[in-house]
Amino acid sequence: MVSSSQQKRYGLSWQELPITVSVEVEPNFVAIGHYHLAVGMNNRAWFYVLGESSVKKLKDMEYLGTVASMCLNSDYAAARFEGKVQLHMIESERSNTQEERETRLFPDTDDKNKILCHALTNDFLIYGTDTGAIQYFYIEDWQFVNEYRHSVSVRNIFPDPNGSRLVFIDDKSDGFVYCPVTDNAFEIPNFQPTIKGILWENWPMDKGVFVAYDDDKIYTYIFHKDTIQGSKVILAGGTKVPYSHKPLLLYNGELTCQTQSGKTNSIFLSTHGFLGPLNDLERNELKQVLIQTLILKRFSEAWELCKLLNDHSSWNELARACLHHMELEFATRVYRTIRNVGMVMSLEQIKGIEDHNLLAGHLAMYTNNFNLAQDLYLASSCPIAALEMRRDLQHWDNALQLAKRLAPDTIPLLSKEYAVQLEFTGDYVNALAHYEKGITGDSKFQEHDEACLAGVAQMSIRMGDIRRGVNQAIKHPSRMLKRDCGAILESMKQFSEAAQLYEKGQYYDKAASVYIRCKNWAKVGELLPHVSSQKIHLQYAKAKEADGRYKEAVLAYANARQWDSVIRLYLDHLNNPEKAVSIVRETQSLEGAKMVARFFLQLGDYGSAIQFLVMSKCNNEAFSLAQQHNKMEIYADIISSEDTTNEDYQSIALYFEGEKKHFQAGRFFLLCGQYARALKHFLKNPNADDTMAIEMAIETVGQAKDEALTNQLINHLMGESDGIPKEAKYLFRLYMALKQYREAARTAIIIAREEQCAGNYRNAHDVLFSMYSELKTQKIKIPSEMATNLMILHSYILVKIHVKCGDHLKGARMLIRVANNISKFPSHIVPILTSTVIECHRAGLKKSAFGFAAMLMRPEYRNKIDLKYKKKIEAMVRRPDTAEAEEPTTPCPYCEFLLPECELLCPGCKNNLPYCIATGRHMVKDDWTVCPHCDFPALYSAFRNLLQYESTCPMCSEKVEIMSLKKTADCTPYLKPEVEQ
Numbered sequence: 001m002v003s004s005s006q007q008k009r010y011g012l013s014w015q016e017l018p019i020t021v022s023v024e025v026e027p028n029f030v031a032i033g034h035y036h037l038a039v040g041m042n043n044r045a046w047f048y049v050l051g052e053s054s055v056k057k058l059k060d061m062e063y064l065g066t067v068a069s070m071c072l073n074s075d076y077a078a079a080r081f082e083g084k085v086q087l088h089m090i091e092s093e094r095s096n097t098q099e100e101r102e103t104r105l106f107p108d109t110d111d112k113n114k115i116l117c118h119a120l121t122n123d124f125l126i127y128g129t130d131t132g133a134i135q136y137f138y139i140e141d142w143q144f145v146n147e148y149r150h151s152v153s154v155r156n157i158f159p160d161p162n163g164s165r166l167v168f169i170d171d172k173s174d175g176f177v178y179c180p181v182t183d184n185a186f187e188i189p190n191f192q193p194t195i196k197g198i199l200w201e202n203w204p205m206d207k208g209v210f211v212a213y214d215d216d217k218i219y220t221y222i223f224h225k226d227t228i229q230g231s232k233v234i235l236a237g238g239t240k241v242p243y244s245h246k247p248l249l250l251y252n253g254e255l256t257c258q259t260q261s262g263k264t265n266s267i268f269l270s271t272h273g274f275l276g277p278l279n280d281l282e283r284n285e286l287k288q289v290l291i292q293t294l295i296l297k298r299f300s301e302a303w304e305l306c307k308l309l310n311d312h313s314s315w316n317e318l319a320r321a322c323l324h325h326m327e328l329e330f331a332t333r334v335y336r337t338i339r340n341v342g343m344v345m346s347l348e349q350i351k352g353i354e355d356h357n358l359l360a361g362h363l364a365m366y367t368n369n370f371n372l373a374q375d376l377y378l379a380s381s382c383p384i385a386a387l388e389m390r391r392d393l394q395h396w397d398n399a400l401q402l403a404k405r406l407a408p409d410t411i412p413l414l415s416k417e418y419a420v421q422l423e424f425t426g427d428y429v430n431a432l433a434h435y436e437k438g439i440t441g442d443s444k445f446q447e448h449d450e451a452c453l454a455g456v457a458q459m460s461i462r463m464g465d466i467r468r469g470v471n472q473a474i475k476h477p478s479r480m481l482k483r484d485c486g487a488i489l490e491s492m493k494q495f496s497e498a499a500q501l502y503e504k505g506q507y508y509d510k511a512a513s514v515y516i517r518c519k520n521w522a523k524v525g526e527l528l529p530h531v532s533s534q535k536i537h538l539q540y541a542k543a544k545e546a547d548g549r550y551k552e553a554v555l556a557y558a559n560a561r562q563w564d565s566v567i568r569l570y571l572d573h574l575n576n577p578e579k580a581v582s583i584v585r586e587t588q589s590l591e592g593a594k595m596v597a598r599f600f601l602q603l604g605d606y607g608s609a610i611q612f613l614v615m616s617k618c619n620n621e622a623f624s625l626a627q628q629h630n631k632m633e634i635y636a637d638i639i640s641s642e643d644t645t646n647e648d649y650q651s652i653a654l655y656f657e658g659e660k661k662h663f664q665a666g667r668f669f670l671l672c673g674q675y676a677r678a679l680k681h682f683l684k685n686p687n688a689d690d691t692m693a694i695e696m697a698i699e700t701v702g703q704a705k706d707e708a709l710t711n712q713l714i715n716h717l718m719g720e721s722d723g724i725p726k727e728a729k730y731l732f733r734l735y736m737a738l739k740q741y742r743e744a745a746r747t748a749i750i751i752a753r754e755e756q757c758a759g760n761y762r763n764a765h766d767v768l769f770s771m772y773s774e775l776k777t778q779k780i781k782i783p784s785e786m787a788t789n790l791m792i793l794h795s796y797i798l799v800k801i802h803v804k805c806g807d808h809l810k811g812a813r814m815l816i817r818v819a820n821n822i823s824k825f826p827s828h829i830v831p832i833l834t835s836t837v838i839e840c841h842r843a844g845l846k847k848s849a850f851g852f853a854a855m856l857m858r859p860e861y862r863n864k865i866d867l868k869y870k871k872k873i874e875a876m877v878r879r880p881d882t883a884e885a886e887e888p889t890t891p892c893p894y895c896e897f898l899l900p901e902c903e904l905l906c907p908g909c910k911n912n913l914p915y916c917i918a919t920g921r922h923m924v925k926d927d928w929t930v931c932p933h934c935d936f937p938a939l940y941s942a943f944r945n946l947l948q949y950e951s952t953c954p955m956c957s958e959k960v961e962i963m964s965l966k967k968t969a970d971c972t973p974y975l976k977p978e979v980e981q
């Protein structure tokens with residue numbers, strides 16, 4: 001019986017018209033089979049054959065009682081009457097030979113059960129009895145094949161189309177699904193006592209769906225046979241029944257009913273909304289529909305819905321449902337779609353597992369249903385999987401319980417893990433118990449046992465059993481355990497035990513710090529050599545200082561590098577200022593310097609106080625102190641040797657200015673670059689001839705490079721301000737400071753001339769020499785006048801040296817040179833000429849002696865001759881003796897011309913020849929040396945000879961050692977003219 005709407009839905013094109021059958025009585029029961037119709041009344045039934053288009057009466061039958069109900073299949077009829085069922089063939093002619101299969105009465109005669117309900121499928125006669133039995137009679141084999149015993153009588157049964165499941169309703173109006181294959185019955189939830197009947201879904205794809213109905217409502221149920229939770233009946237939802245509709249047939253969610261008028265009408269179950277049009281539904285409606293598909297296990301429809309919904313949670317719901325129903329392939333498909341690689345791989349791994357419980361266990365675990373998973377694993381062939389799961393989940397309590405049963409040897413390991421977790425959560429009591437349980441005492445698990453023992457030690461301490469914990473920790477090989485236990489004890493304020501453990505673990509800094517907390521200074525002192533922490537040394541030092549143990553304190557302060565405290569103790573308590581001072585110098589401690597300064601201040605040693613104030617960068621304090629105690633010179637001295645700021649110099653300068661100490665004021669104005677003020681003070685110096693002041697003035701102008709200041713100084717030197725010209729040497733120095741070397745040279749010549757005129761020949765010589773050297777250094781050509789004057793003055797100086805050594809010939813030669821330039825020695829004309837005459841005479845240079853003697857006879861000189869020599873000289877002139885040996889010759893260093901040895905102008909090459917500073921003779925190439933200080937040339941042999949008697953260079957007056965003289969191999973550089981020609 002297929003309705004027209006179902007035909008439309010499934011595209012069926014045929015339509016069977018209703019057939020009218022006229023019967024002989026008003027029946028009080030009817031039954032229909034594949035090919036037959038039966039109607040009946042009381043104990044009689046009429047059978048009809050259903051043809052293509054007509055119905056033929058087959059036969060009529062009488063039974064042994066009034067028939068309550070009848071069922072047909074293709075071959076058999078089963079009639080129930082008076083607690084019995086009679087099964088018989090409908091068309092009996094073709095099985096004449098099998099008499100005993102024609103008919104049978106149930107129950108057997110010796111069976112006192114009453115049959116309350118029955119049903120007939122193609123293969124079975126099934127009936128329920130008043131004693132709660134459900135019997136399956138297999139028609140093919142003509143025998144009972146199955147019997148189920150229910151606790152109360154079975155009132156009604158409804159097998160599914162192929163007889164593999166049936167719903168029965170018992171005397172208490174409870175409903176059950178019964179599976180003969182597994183012989184299990186499952187209670188139907190929310191089963192209403194008003195239920196009148198059950199219809200199984202006829203659509204072949206939907207196994208397990210059935211409806212229960214009463215007058216008002218239809219309840220859709222589904223029997224899930226294979227889920228990870230086992231088999232179960234689920235109420236999927238309810239649908240209202242229109243008034244007076246009697247359900248007849250269920251096909252894919254469409255229920256065909258008989259109306260009051262006897263016609264049929266179809267209604268759609270509200271639990272099958274997914275079969276209607278989906279495109280018009282809103283999102284939350286789609287979600288509802290998705291839930292329906294999942295309940296009814298319509299995964300293909302669910303897939304389409306998930307595609308429509310296109311969200312992660314929907315796909316995941318579908319996947320979870322697949323896992324629940326152990327549909328691995330479909331689940332894998334879903335997880336692939338949502339790219340859950342982890343789940344895909346997990347499912348791939350368990351794909352081949354045939355053990356239903358093991359597989360279900362895995363799936364239960366994947367859906368976080370761990371208790372179920374454990375039960376399934378335990379029921380499986382691999383119960384240890386339950387333990388592995390609990391261990392992996394760190395469900396230690398469960399794991400331990402399982403381990404007792406499944407793997408006792410893993411208990412210690414699990415106990416330890418559990419203990420660690422308990423410790424972490426602060427459950428120290430249980431942690432201790434489990435650490436203890438973890439100890440194996442087996443040397444193979446030494447590391448494990450040590451970890452447990454460490455746990456026991458720590459937990460004992462935490463629990464207050466300090467003695468046990470400490471003993472354990474000390475016995476234990478781990479340093480770290482001692483440190484950790486120490487830390488716990490410290491937090492519990494058990495300082496002495498904490499320190500003891502730290503010490504045993506060689507954590508000396510920590511040990512010392514804890515000993516400090518419990519004021520065990522003896523122990524601290526003992527540990528101190530091992531302690532690296534400066535903080536601890538400091539704490540110890542402070543404690544010792546508080547105790548007045550200054551020597552120990554100072555040592556500890558030094559270890560802590562607290563230099564200020566070290567200095568303070570040396571000054572205040574140990575009476576050792578020297579040590580304090582040396583530490584201040586060493587460490588440059590500012591605070592320390594301040595303390596030392598205060599110390600000296602108390603002693604009244606202002607100089608030292610100022611010094612240390614400066615060192616501590618307290619320049620202002622140092623300055624005021626210097627001011628108060630009139631020690632500015634000391635301050636000034638210290639400060640000018642330090643790295644000092646201009647402000648400091650200025651303060652000092654202003655101070656001295658106020659005190660009218662012009663020289664000092666000038667000095668410090670100069671240091672801070674205030675040249676005009678500096679110069680003003682230098683020139684104000686009351687001692688006009690104070691050399692230092694003028695030299696500082698020159699230095700000032702030299703640094704200032706300011707024309708006005710220069711002119712001011714020159715005016716001063718010229719005497720224009722006070723009418724007293726100052727010595728020319730200052731002018732010379734000024735020019736030198738200004739690096740105006742030509743002016744300096746000119747001044748030098750003037751100065752030298754003045755000195756010479758005054759008879760200060762050595763001064764004149766030295767002025768010229770220093771000028772000469774300066775110009776040489778500056779690579780400036782030497783004025784020839786300067787060079788000549790220096791040569792003549794030097795010759796004069798050599799005279800004295802030679803005569804002193806008794807070398808009268810050399811002395812005479814030099815005197816001849818001086819006498820030939822006698823105008824340059826105006827103060828000593830007569831004495832020099834006299835000496836020349838005497839020395840020449842003594843050296844046998846009679847002709848020269850006569851010449852100069854004659855000169856002395858001039859009236860302006862004659863009366864000035866020393867009386868000692870006057871007669872002798874007059875005699876020489878009266879009886880002239882002009883015998884004189886020729887002067888020896890030596891080669892010119894330029895041209896080898898042989899010329900007299902004291903001649904300085906070469907007749908051969910017209911060169912002015914360099915002269916020997918030791919003899920005054922001209923230089924020769926192969927006997928050349930120079931003074932190591934002034935670089936002036938000398939004859940090597942002659943200079944060596946001279947140094948036998950003299951220790952200094954006759955030119956520069958510096959000390960010269962004979963050994964330091966080197967013969968110059970190549971004198972060419974010295975032959976380049978350095979004098980203006």
Ligand SMILES: [Zn+2]
Binds near residue numbers: 892894908909
């Ligand atoms: Zn020459």
Ligand SMILES: [Zn+2]
Binds near residue numbers: 932933934
């Ligand atoms: Zn020299």
